[in-house]
Amino acid sequence: MRKPDGKIVLLGDMNVGKTSLLQRYMERRFPDTVSTVGGAFYLKQWRSYNISIWDTAGREQFHGLGSMYCRGAAAVILTYDVNHPQSLVELEDRFLGLTETASKDCLFAIVGNKVDLTEEGARERPEQEGCSPGRPSGGGAPPTLPKQVRPEDAVALYKKILKYRMLDEKDVPAAEQMCFETSAKTGYNVDLLFETLFDMVVPTILRQRAEGLSQTVDITSYKPPKRTRAGCCA
Amino acid sequence: MEAGGDTAAPAPGVVEDLEDMRIPSEQTEDHGGVHPGPPDPEDGGLEETGSTAKDQPPSLSPLPQSEAPSSTCQLWGPGAPESSPMGSPESGSGGQGGDPTDEDWRSQRKHVFVLSEAGKPIYSRYGSVEALSATMGVMTALVSFVQSAGDAIRAIYAEDHKLVFLQQGPLLLVAVSRTPQSAAQLRGELLAVHAQIVSTLTRASVARIFAHKQNYDLRRLLAGSERTLDRLLDSVEQDPGALLLGAVRCVPLARPMRDALGALLRRCTAPGLALSVLAVGGRLITAAQERNVLAECRLDPADLQLLLDWVGAPAFAAGEAWAPVCLPRFNPDGFFYAYVARLDAMPVCLLLLGTQRETFHAMAACRRLVEDGMRALGAMRALGEAVSFSNAPSGNAPAYSVQAVGAPGLRHFLYKPLDIPDHHRQLPQFTSPELEAPYSREEERQRLSDLYHRLHARLHSASRPLRLIYHVAEKETLLAWVTSKFELYTCLSPLVTKAGAILVVTKLLRWVRKEEDRLFIRYPPKYSTPPATSADQAPHNGLFTGL
Numbered sequence: 001m002r003k004p005d006g007k008i009v010l011l012g013d014m015n016v017g018k019t020s021l022l023q024r025y026m027e028r029r030f031p032d033t034v035s036t037v038g039g040a041f042y043l044k045q046w047r048s049y050n051i052s053i054w055d056t057a058g059r060e061q062f063h064g065l066g067s068m069y070c071r072g073a074a075a076v077i078l079t080y081d082v083n084h085p086q087s088l089v090e091l092e093d094r095f096l097g098l099t100e101t102a103s104k105d106c107l108f109a110i111v112g113n114k115v116d117l118t119e120e121g122a123r124e125r126p127e128q129e130g131c132s133p134g135r136p137s138g139g140g141a142p143p144t145l146p147k148q149v150r151p152e153d154a155v156a157l158y159k160k161i162l163k164y165r166m167l168d169e170k171d172v173p174a175a176e177q178m179c180f181e182t183s184a185k186t187g188y189n190v191d192l193l194f195e196t197l198f199d200m201v202v203p204t205i206l207r208q209r210a211e212g213l214s215q216t217v218d219i220t221s222y223k224p225p226k227r228t229r230a231g232c233c234a
Numbered sequence: 235m236e237a238g239g240d241t242a243a244p245a246p247g248v249v250e251d252l253e254d255m256r257i258p259s260e261q262t263e264d265h266g267g268v269h270p271g272p273p274d275p276e277d278g279g280l281e282e283t284g285s286t287a288k289d290q291p292p293s294l295s296p297l298p299q300s301e302a303p304s305s306t307c308q309l310w311g312p313g314a315p316e317s318s319p320m321g322s323p324e325s326g327s328g329g330q331g332g333d334p335t336d337e338d339w340r341s342q343r344k345h346v347f348v349l350s351e352a353g354k355p356i357y358s359r360y361g362s363v364e365a366l367s368a369t370m371g372v373m374t375a376l377v378s379f380v381q382s383a384g385d386a387i388r389a390i391y392a393e394d395h396k397l398v399f400l401q402q403g404p405l406l407l408v409a410v411s412r413t414p415q416s417a418a419q420l421r422g423e424l425l426a427v428h429a430q431i432v433s434t435l436t437r438a439s440v441a442r443i444f445a446h447k448q449n450y451d452l453r454r455l456l457a458g459s460e461r462t463l464d465r466l467l468d469s470v471e472q473d474p475g476a477l478l479l480g481a482v483r484c485v486p487l488a489r490p491m492r493d494a495l496g497a498l499l500r501r502c503t504a505p506g507l508a509l510s511v512l513a514v515g516g517r518l519i520t521a522a523q524e525r526n527v528l529a530e531c532r533l534d535p536a537d538l539q540l541l542l543d544w545v546g547a548p549a550f551a552a553g554e555a556w557a558p559v560c561l562p563r564f565n566p567d568g569f570f571y572a573y574v575a576r577l578d579a580m581p582v583c584l585l586l587l588g589t590q591r592e593t594f595h596a597m598a599a600c601r602r603l604v605e606d607g608m609r610a611l612g613a614m615r616a617l618g619e620a621v622s623f624s625n626a627p628s629g630n631a632p633a634y635s636v637q638a639v640g641a642p643g644l645r646h647f648l649y650k651p652l653d654i655p656d657h658h659r660q661l662p663q664f665t666s667p668e669l670e671a672p673y674s675r676e677e678e679r680q681r682l683s684d685l686y687h688r689l690h691a692r693l694h695s696a697s698r699p700l701r702l703i704y705h706v707a708e709k710e711t712l713l714a715w716v717t718s719k720f721e722l723y724t725c726l727s728p729l730v731t732k733a734g735a736i737l738v739v740t741k742l743l744r745w746v747r748k749e750e751d752r753l754f755i756r757y758p759p760k761y762s763t764p765p766a767t768s769a770d771q772a773p774h775n776g777l778f779t780g781l
Contacts, residue, residue, distance in 0.1 A: 014457060023552070034548040035458030038557020038572075041594065055553065061434055061455045065558065068591060 004043060004052035006205040008197060009070050011098065012079030013090040014058030017113040020184035021079065022055050025194045030185050038062055039069045046198040049205055066098035073102040074204045075109065075197050078157075082112040082149045082181060092157060096164060105207070107200055108161050109178050110154045111193060116183040118147040154179040173200065333365045343680075344411040346427060346467055349373065350444060351404045356452045357427075357460060359467055363453070373408050377401065389417040400424040403437060404444035413471075414684050416691035419478070423470060426477055426536070427463055429562040433540055434459050437566035466543060472676065473669070474683040476539050478690055479650045479721065481662035483517045486634055489751040491616050496520045498607040504600040506590035508570060509533065512604075514582045514617060516546045518663075520755060534563035535662045541572075545583050550574045554601070556594045559587070573597035577605050582617055633668035641741040643734060645710065646673060646725040648686065649746055651754060653719040665746075665753045672709075681709075686723050689714040693721075704732060713739055720746075 010018040014035070023031050026042060036057040044051045054069045056062070070076065076099050080087040091110070099106065158175040162168075169175075177196075182189040333339060339361045347366070348357035353374035355363035363370075377399060380387040390397040398420040400407040407424040415423075432440070435455055443450050470477055499510040499522035512519040523533060544559065558569040573586040573594065584604055586597045608614055636644055650664040673679050685707060693700050693716050703714045711726045713735050724742065726735055750756065 027552075032548070034551070035461065037458075037544075037547060037549040038555055040549075040553035040555045041598070042553045057458070057557075059455075059458045061458070062557065065556075065591075 005049045006074040006201045006208075007052045007054065007072060008075045008077065008201065009054045009056060009073045009102075010077045010079060011056055011066065011070075011091070011095045012058055012077075012111075013081070013084075013087040013094070016058060016079045016081040016084075016087050017184045018058065018077075018079050019055050021077075021111070021113060021182060021190060021193075022053060024184040024187055024190045028187075030187075035059070038065060044194075044198070047202070049202060051198055051201060060094075063094070063098075066095070067101045070098050071101040073099070073106055074201045074208075075107040076102055077109045077111055077193070077197070078161075079111045079113055080149065080154075081114050082147050083114055083117050083145060085148050085153075088112075088149050088153060088157065092160065096161060099165075103204070103208070105204055106165075107173065107178070107197065107204070108158065108165075109180060109193065109197055110158050112149055112151070112154055112179075112181045113184055115147070115181045115188060116185045117144060119144045120147055151179060151181060333361070334369050336361070344409065344413050344415075344467075344471075346424070346463075347373065347408045347410075348427065348431070349406050349408070350448075350450070350452060351406060352449045354449055354451060356405070356456065357463060359464065373399075373406065377406055388421075396420060398424065400428070402428045403441050405431070405440065414688045414691075416687070416695075418694070418696075419687055419691060422477060422480075423467070426466060426540075429536060429540055430459070430463055430466055431456065432562040432566050433544070433560045436560045436569060437562070462544070462547060465546075469543070471680045471683050473679070474686050475648050475664055475666055478686065479648065479662070479664045480535055481650050481664040482535055482539050482542060483665065484663050484753065484755055485514055485517045485519045485617070486665070486749075486752050487519065487616065489756070491611070491613060492520055492755065493757070494611050495608070495613055496522060498604060498611065502600050502603040502607065504586065504588065504593060504596040506588040506593055507586060507597070507600065508589055509585075509587040510604075511538070511541060511545075511585040511587075512582065513542050513545060513585065514580075516542050518542060518755070519582070519617070521661075533661075534561075537561040537563045538661075541585060541587075545574050545585050550583065551576065554598055556597075558591075573601065575601055577601075577608065578614055580614060580618065582614070635670065636667035638667070639742055639745045641738045641745070643727045643730045644724060644738050644742060645670075645727060646682065647742060648721075648723040649742075650721045651719070651746075651750070652717075652721060661755060663754050682725060685710070685712055685725070689723055704735065711735060715739070 010022060012018050015033075019034065019036050019040075020030060022042065023029060026044070036055060036059075039054050039056040039062070042053045042055065044053055054073075056066060056069050078091045078095060080091055099108075155175040158179055159169070162172060172178075180189055180193045182193055184190060342360050344359070346357070346359045347355070347370060349355050349370045351374070353367075353371050355366050355370050357363065358366055376390075377387055386401065387399050389399065394412045396409070396411050396415075396417055398409045398411070398417050400421055402425075405428065407428055409420040409424055411420055440452070443452070443455075475481070475483060495512060499512065499520060502510070503524070508524045509521065511521040518538070521533075521538065540561070541559070549555065553575075555572070555574040557572055557574070559572045560566065560569050570587045570589060571591050571593070573584075573588070575584055575598075576582065577584055584601055586600060588597060636646055646667060646669060648664055648666045650662065669679055669682070673682050685705075689703055689705065689712060692703060693714055701716055703712070705712045705714075706728070708728075710728050711730050712724065713726065714723045716722070720743075722739070722743075724735075724739055726738060730738065746753065
């Protein structure tokens with residue numbers, strides 16, 4: 001039976017494009033916007049490891065479940081919309097607190113999505129794979145604006161997170177390595193984001209295995225005697 | 235019933251009486267079969283046959299005594315002046331379409347609004363709620379005006395419009411309709427809208443939020459759920475049945491297969507599992523309940539229907555979802571945790587409802603057992619056949635053609651059995667064939683839905699219930715019939731004779747009896763065998779309240 005070895009969680013305000021990022025990576029397409037209900041679980045085979053990815057709902061309504069999805073996570077992808085400064089603020093205000101239940105050596109990536117809507121992004125646009133049908137704005141390219149959130153702001157948030165988690169900058173990947181700007185629509189940097197993280201998560205998985213059972217009550221890495229069902233009624 | 239003694243304004247009662255008076259007169263007309271009158275361009279319905287002139291004058295005067303109500307009438311009435319007194323300041327915002335002075339907005343057949351007690355807009359079916367603050371203010375004024383007299387407003391009848399009010403805790407729901415739906419049916423729809431809101435937030439947390447902060451903007455918490463409400467309201471007009479009859483629709487399936495699937499669901503358990511449901515395209519394949527959790531409580535069909543609608547949301551199309559959901563009839567204050575996944579890349583959907591928040595992986599394991607079991611049974615193929623039959627625009631809804639009945643002249647029907655043995659009554663069901671031509675276009679479906687609603691309202695009129703209605707409409711003939719054994723609505727070709735209609739209905743009833751094991755869940759797998767661990771679990775163990 002497929003059993004996840006490590007967990008990655010996507011967090012961020014609603015409408016920043018968490019589901020779209022994941023769909024772009026997993027299914028190579030940019031689907032119609034759907035509003036996620038609760039959280040959705042995906043399994044990704046990476047080398048010999050099964051990595052589980054939780055795509056969570058950004059709506060406030062499901063906030064209460066956030067810490068549950070984060071439990072024992074090996075990495076958290078904090079997503080914001082480069083055109084909405086508030087979505088970056090929300091990461092600190094609303095979502096950082098949810099990561100308390102994550103694994104101690106949890107990695108953090110900060111991702112500014114929707115660069116295709118900015119002036120810079122419009123110029124870059126590397127692989128213009130046919131814009132999927134049903135794009136709400138329809139027709140011509142949507143108007144582009146100067147980017148509202150600069151990469152430096154994301155780096156500053158990353159450093160804040162390290163402080164919050166009481167981590168030393170020397171022990172963790174550098175901010176430049178962990179801050180991304182992506183476009184789920186064009187696919188820009190999406191593979192890079194997920195694959196960089198997968199590679200970084202593998203050593204965490206190995207370390208967790210070496211340490212035996214993980215520190216928290218983590219049903220994803222707990223090895224029950226028969227299937228997984230015994231995990232939660234013990 | 236609506237306007238009975240408890241409405242402050244006595245006038246609506248008068249109108250209601252007149253409405254009821256209308257029915258017998260039409261009845262005789264119907265039986266006479268003298269039809270149709272000049273087609274009404276707007277409504278094309280039944281009641282316009284000559285009676286229009288009679289009932290307009292009284293309905294013009296329902297609210298003579300207070301200022302506020304009459305100004306509302308102007309807002310909705312067709313003859314309202316362009317600059318209605320409530321006209322919102324940001325006029326000319328045609329793009330938003332939410333402006334009450336906007337013609338497109340005003341011409342919608344049915345509006346549904348949800349607002350807070352403080353008059354804060356929460357949901358509007360059409361237009362943007364921002365533009366509607368003033369209109370919603372009027373609604374709040376109406377409600378509190380009547381409330382101040384120690385009474386509650388239930389409905390206003392204004393010309394061709396019905397305004398129905400429903401207060402649920404700190405929420406006020408309002409329907410403004412010129413469809414032929416009765417006030418009772420509209421109230422049912424508002425209750426379903428409220429149930430939908432409660433299912434995402436719970437009643438307790440809505441109450442707590444507003445107790446804490448009266449002018450809270452609930453849209454923050456409901457963001458993303460508006461689409462679900464839109465879909466619910468659309469389904470009433472496009473695919474009538476579930477809400478009208480208070481029943482769920484089942485996938486036609488051979489009984490041995492359905493029984494085997496029921497047994498499979500009973501076998502596959504997980505800690506805290508309360509309910510397992512297999513569904514496809516919003517229709518029920520089978521469901522199994524857990525004894526310890528739901529033993530004392532019947533699963534309300536409204537709750538089951540809500541779940542069937544919910545799992546149809548596009549959000550559940552990919553991945554395995556884990557989300558809280560509240561069943562308003564079962565317990566409006568607590569959450570269940572729902573595991574939702576599509577099986578084998580099919581539209582078949584498995585819903586596992588549990589009481590414990592951390593059991594996602596146990597549920598996922600349970601799902602694999604169900605999937606393996608279904609493969610062993612060859613169920614996917616059987617269901618695939620049922621699904622591929624359909625060409626419904628609703629996607630992959632399994633259905634059958636009305637041709638299967640073999641009764642020429644029969645176009646469509648709704649059949650709800652009432653003679654199910656008592657211990658099965660907890661699962662009211664109905665069946666209906668796919669809507670085919672001439673009911674493939676949206677307007678035609680709406681028209682048929684209107685006709686069904688009219689017939690239903692008359693069969694179930696509180697003051698003067700009927701058992702049998704034979705109605706010759708402009709483009710079709712309808713026969714509705716309720717007995718102790720069934721409730722039936724048939725839509726027949728317009729050229730059918732009365733004798734021919736009786737023949738068709740006889741044929742249909744014979745067909746349903748022959749097929750009932752396939753059409754309905756005759757013996758629902760009620761309780762699963764309790765897993766060994768659940769004995770020590772209190773029923774409410776995992777019901778978390780609030781957010």
